[in-house]
Amino acid sequence: MKQGAFLKRLTTGTIAAAMLLGLAACGGTPEASSAGSAGSAASDPSAIREITFPLEEPVEITIATPDSSVKSLSENLPVWQEIERRTNIKINWDVTASAQYVEVMKLRVTAGGSNLPDIMLLPNGLSLAELGAQGMILPLEDYIDVNGTNILKAYEEFPNAKALTSADGHIYSINTMIESAYFSPYAFIIRKDWLDRLGLEAPTTVDEWVTVLEAFRDQDANGDGDPNNEIPFTVGGHAWYTTYWANGWGLHLFQSDGWYPDENGQMQYEFISDQAKEFYTWLHNFYAEGLLDPEFLTMGDESKMFEKVARNNVGAFTAYASNIPMLEETLRANGVEGAELIPLVPPKGPYAQQVETLSDMSTNGYVVTSGCKNPDVALALLDYLFSAEGTELLNFGIEGETYTKADDGTYTFTELVTNNPEGLSAKEVLESYGCQVGGPFIKSEAREEAMLFGYPEDFRELVIEVSDATRPYATPGLTLPPATAEESDTISGLQGDLATYIWEMTGKFTVGTADVEQEWDSFVSNVKDLGVDQILAVKQAQYDRLEAER
Amino acid sequence: MAAKSVVAKRQIKPPLRARAAAGARQLWKNIRRDKALLLIVLPVVIHYLIFVYYPMYGNIIAFKDYSPVLGINGSEWVGFKYFLQFFRSPYFWRVLRNTLLISCYSILWGFPIPIIFALMTNDLRNGIFKRVVQAVSYIPYFISTVIICGMLVNFLSPSNGIVNTIIELFGGKPINFLMEPGWFRTVFIASGIWQGFGWSSIIYLAALTGINPELYEAATMDGASKLQQVIHVSVPCILPTIIVTFIMQIGTLMSVGYEKLILLYNPVTLDVADVISSYVYRTGLVEGNYSFGSAVGLFNSVINLLLVFLANRISKKVSEVSLW
Numbered sequence: 111m112k113q114g115a116f117l118k119r120l121t122t123g124t125i126a127a128a129m130l131l132g133l134a135a136c137g138g139t140p141e142a143s144s145a146g147s148a149g150s151a152a153s154d155p156s157a158i159r160e161i162t163f164p165l166e167e168p169v170e171i172t173i174a175t176p177d178s179s180v181k182s183l184s185e186n187l188p189v190w191q192e193i194e195r196r197t198n199i200k201i202n203w204d205v206t207a208s209a210q211y212v213e214v215m216k217l218r219v220t221a222g223g224s225n226l227p228d229i230m231l232l233p234n235g236l237s238l239a240e241l242g243a244q245g246m247i248l249p250l251e252d253y254i255d256v257n258g259t260n261i262l263k264a265y266e267e268f269p270n271a272k273a274l275t276s277a278d279g280h281i282y283s284i285n286t287m288i289e290s291a292y293f294s295p296y297a298f299i300i301r302k303d304w305l306d307r308l309g310l311e312a313p314t315t316v317d318e319w320v321t322v323l324e325a326f327r328d329q330d331a332n333g334d335g336d337p338n339n340e341i342p343f344t345v346g347g348h349a350w351y352t353t354y355w356a357n358g359w360g361l362h363l364f365q366s367d368g369w370y371p372d373e374n375g376q377m378q379y380e381f382i383s384d385q386a387k388e389f390y391t392w393l394h395n396f397y398a399e400g401l402l403d404p405e406f407l408t409m410g411d412e413s414k415m416f417e418k419v420a421r422n423n424v425g426a427f428t429a430y431a432s433n434i435p436m437l438e439e440t441l442r443a444n445g446v447e448g449a450e451l452i453p454l455v456p457p458k459g460p461y462a463q464q465v466e467t468l469s470d471m472s473t474n475g476y477v478v479t480s481g482c483k484n485p486d487v488a489l490a491l492l493d494y495l496f497s498a499e500g501t502e503l504l505n506f507g508i509e510g511e512t513y514t515k516a517d518d519g520t521y522t523f524t525e526l527v528t529n530n531p532e533g534l535s536a537k538e539v540l541e542s543y544g545c546q547v548g549g550p551f552i553k554s555e556a557r558e559e560a561m562l563f564g565y566p567e568d569f570r571e572l573v574i575e576v577s578d579a580t581r582p583y584a585t586p587g588l589t590l591p592p593a594t595a596e597e598s599d600t601i602s603g604l605q606g607d608l609a610t611y612i613w614e615m616t617g618k619f620t621v622g623t624a625d626v627e628q629e630w631d632s633f634v635s636n637v638k639d640l641g642v643d644q645i646l647a648v649k650q651a652q653y654d655r656l657e658a659e660r
Numbered sequence: 661m662a663a664k665s666v667v668a669k670r671q672i673k674p675p676l677r678a679r680a681a682a683g684a685r686q687l688w689k690n691i692r693r694d695k696a697l698l699l700i701v702l703p704v705v706i707h708y709l710i711f712v713y714y715p716m717y718g719n720i721i722a723f724k725d726y727s728p729v730l731g732i733n734g735s736e737w738v739g740f741k742y743f744l745q746f747f748r749s750p751y752f753w754r755v756l757r758n759t760l761l762i763s764c765y766s767i768l769w770g771f772p773i774p775i776i777f778a779l780m781t782n783d784l785r786n787g788i789f790k791r792v793v794q795a796v797s798y799i800p801y802f803i804s805t806v807i808i809c810g811m812l813v814n815f816l817s818p819s820n821g822i823v824n825t826i827i828e829l830f831g832g833k834p835i836n837f838l839m840e841p842g843w844f845r846t847v848f849i850a851s852g853i854w855q856g857f858g859w860s861s862i863i864y865l866a867a868l869t870g871i872n873p874e875l876y877e878a879a880t881m882d883g884a885s886k887l888q889q890v891i892h893v894s895v896p897c898i899l900p901t902i903i904v905t906f907i908m909q910i911g912t913l914m915s916v917g918y919e920k921l922i923l924l925y926n927p928v929t930l931d932v933a934d935v936i937s938s939y940v941y942r943t944g945l946v947e948g949n950y951s952f953g954s955a956v957g958l959f960n961s962v963i964n965l966l967l968v969f970l971a972n973r974i975s976k977k978v979s980e981v982s983l984w
Binding site (some may be wrong): 213216220235244341349405407410423602605606607610616636639 | 727745818836838839927928930931934942943945947949950
């Protein structure tokens with residue numbers, strides 16, 4: 111997840127390299143539209159028209175977005191056709207395969223913004239503050255005041271949203287809001303049938319986990335007669351996955367990358383805290399005792415891990431619970447009788463019982479570029495996507511075709527979705543209709559519940575039960591508002607080197623090529639040398655802005 | 661011929677304009693005569709102009725604080741800021757050392773093998789067998805890097821990889837190859853040689869076919885054994901080819917491709933596996949510091965160019981064979 115898949119890493123690299131040549135080759139094109147136009151568009155709020163849909167005259171809007179991998183948005187998917195019909199906006203799709211979107215779009219923006227679409231998903235790595243200051247994207251607050259009733263409503267529901275999409279006092283982007291952030295979170299998953307075979311209880315603390323995994327290691331947990339072919343615990347192929355355990359030490363390494371405020375509101379870099387040292391010591395033992403898969407760094411990605419799980423050698427791992435039915439089915443297909451996987455509530459560690467979940471908002475959102483001729487219509491369209499109608503369309507599709515709605519408001523997917531004649535999964539069918547692609551939307555929890563249709567009744571109950579039991583321990587990962595131009599300038603290049611070092615040392619501490627006890631002090635001082643204090647100062651300023659907006 | 665006629669005209673010393681006109685006529689004549697050859701070379705020339713020469717202009721962003729809105733020309737000059745940033749980076753020495761080590765070892769082990777292979781296959785008498793051997797040897801060259809790396813990960817897996825299964829069969833302990841810093845270069849370089857030796861041997865085979873068979877006949881008459889023929893006839897005859905390819909290889913000393921590395925390295929092996937190009941990939945492309953990436957790329961190219969000049973000069977002095 112973090113580092114991206116094996117294959118993706120290469121393709122994006124190659125494409126980016128190819129694009130870099132292209133970038134250099136396009137260098138002669140005239141410079142982007144004037145930098146001063148930003149203020150002028152919004153300088154006179156009274157000039158903004160109030161938009162009511164459907165428009166009297168059709169307006170064309172171009173949207174740049176990662177394409178759906180199921181069916182291209184450019185084929186006029188039904189949900190978006192419906193949106194076009196109801197708003198009388200003609201949407202021109204400017205799509206890129208999702209694996210390449212960030213690299214390609216970043217280069218397009220960087221190569222000079224003259225040919226940018228009206229609305230685009232801001233590619234990761236570009237800063238709102240910088241683009242805003244350069245006048246490439248429009249400040250949206252005035253448009254929101256006039257045409258953004260649904261967006262304003264979302265700001266109330268998601269208290270961080272406004273601060274996180276603002277820079278230099280302007281709102282610049284509209285992001286996907288994740289109402290379902292706490293539903294069925296990333297969790298520890300264990301083989302229930304292995305537990306039963308060895309007569310063990312599901313572990314609830316980190317220590318109990320170790321006991322259970324030791325039993326998996328020493329005994330014939332998979333029942334094939336060989337007590338030595340069990341891998342007690344595995345993760346998906348990057349040192350980052352192992353930091354999921356750090357939750358038990360009260361650390362926020364997994365989603366917040368270690369940048370987290372202490373109780374006094376002072377930002378800390380938790381990778382160099384005393385708890386982290388204890389955690390690394392524990393993690394090394396965990397590896398040295400043979401509880402962690404020795405291939406945990408070389409597997410490439412999650413799908414490799416799933417392959418391994420399907421071979422009936424893995425006792426426990428971390429993943430989204432939604433993968434369980436697929437895994438159980440593959441295990442059955444591989445001739446394993448009675449394989450049962452269950453998600454568990456996060457264990458109590460030496461310092462905490464917590465689990466960091468994804469933020470309730472997407473990291474990047476959709477921005478309106480300064481080349482847009484009808485920014486008022488563009489914002490109104492984005493607002494429409496957040497309306498009740500828009501939310502229903504983008505989560506459930508077309509009523510009567512993909513779903514039906516009961517009088518009490520519960521949604522049920524039709525057979526087309528649940529048992530697709532072409533063999534597509536429910537998510538794929540909905541995506542081929544245009545759900546949850548193409549623009550920002552509110553990711554509804556009702557959809558996640560409706561999506562559990564295909565699972566046996568008891569699994570459905572299990573997921574809802576575990577989700578509910580996990581909720582008290584869930585803390586969302588910290589997302590900070592965008593850095594200002596000066597801020598990103600002071601720390602430019604620092605974070606990459608730091609990340610390289612952190613993951614390198616995490617790997618080495620785990621495997622034991624670096625000894626935690628002996629090398630801890632040099633580790634901390636190296637982290638300091640890599641500029642952690644400068645980064646912390648910036649993070650502090652960002653965090654203060656977030657607090658001020660709350 | 662062209663040279664001759666120019667000399668002839670010079671002797672009469674006609675007025676400059678007439679000379680120029682005559683030159684143009686001559687040029688046109690040559691073009692007409694060689695139009696097929698020129699047509700063949702045209703795509704290559706166009707490719708070089710568009711994809712190699714024109715982008716060189718973009719190199720100036722290495723000296724600028726490149727900003728998307730201001731464009732290449734409008735961005736502010738910052739001089740050697742990004743070069744200094746690279747030289748002062750905590751990873752500078754590590755990536756430089758790894759780049760040079762991987763390159764040198766690759767040349768050390770990888771350079772002789774295609775030559776030996778070419779000499780061996782050249783003396784195969786059975787035509788079909790020879791062609792099969794050649795085809796089999798260069799098929800790996802056409803497998804994509806992603807697949808090669810996938811194969812490596814699978815074959816070298818400590819739990820069920822074929823290599824470790826064989827090691828265990830002989831009573832050894834499985835080795836976690838890809839997690840052992842000591843094994844990384846060996847795996848990387850050996851797989852590179854396996855993939856490329858057949859392909860690289862083609863140029864030597866071509867050179868070997870160009871050798872006049874009379875030389876071998878004469879050597880046989882003088883009672884030279886097979887091995888002596890190889891040492892005293894084949895090798896000296898293909899030596900110019902060997903030297904030229906060697907000089908070219910020296911020119912790539914500073915460039916180790918990142919594709920295969922980023923697919924094979926992991927935090928534990930980063931110490932020996934992180935090279936300049938993979939570092940640029942992470943900091944320049946992934947994080948979008950294009951000026952920084954260009955600066956490092958330019959630094960690399962300059963060193964490579966200097967190395968080619970150096971190798972060429974040494975070769976000229978020592979063996980009188982050179983690129984120019």
